[in-house]
Amino acid sequence: MNKTPSPTHEPLRSAVLQALDAGRIKAISLDLDDTLWPIWPTIERAEAALAAWLREHAPATAVLAGNPQALREARHYLQIKRPDLSNDLSALRRESIRFVLLKAGDDPELAEEAFEVFFEARHRVELFDDALPALEWLAGRYPVVALSNGNADVHRVGLGRHFHHSISAREFGVGKPDARIFHAAAEAAGVRPGEVLHVGDDAQLDVLGGLIAGLQVAWVNRDGREWEHAPLQPHLTVPDLMSLCNQLA
Structure with missing residues (x-):
């Protein structure tokens, strides 16, 4: 997919001034983690499944990584040493x-199978109660792009039929808040960026990123957090996804 240059800040200035224009929406781009399901309970279950597998197949590593914090520290180290990842x-x-x-002296080739254990468990998500009915409602009216x-793979999660397309930072090469990935979502839906409503929970990655890219943005604020980025504002703030559907109906 063509990665076009980032836009100027003109869309950002207009986003500050405009309320949601539902009539302009022709497609939805939708965040996944913490928007459709809570991510940390999912990761904790997947890490527990990985730990159980390591105890059986790589006991020395299981001891070393007995605290999930050890793997998180390893990831942090690799993020510094391997920026390509x-x-x-x-x-x-x-x-x-x-x-x-x-580091533990076990066979490093076990990493592939160990990761698959983690990855399979990572896709056993527990949706927020509003997520599936809202997704069905949205997908019945707009092309929805993950x-x-x-x-997360929407097909492995079991939600693939509701999505017109799915774009991840891994596949595209850059992630939110880079404007190019938002523009890629618009391109995948066959519309202009200004005709997309981006929906997500993260104030910086989803909301500010979407605004800078020239999209309309709905902030899913399940926890009642304060908005800390004035004068910029999301076009719409909702406590859950069914509230979003009610606003668009």
């Missing part, structure tokens, strides 16, 4: 496992 969370996780296997910096 910064947009590929799957590769970063796999190489972190390999790093700990080597837009994520994470490594």
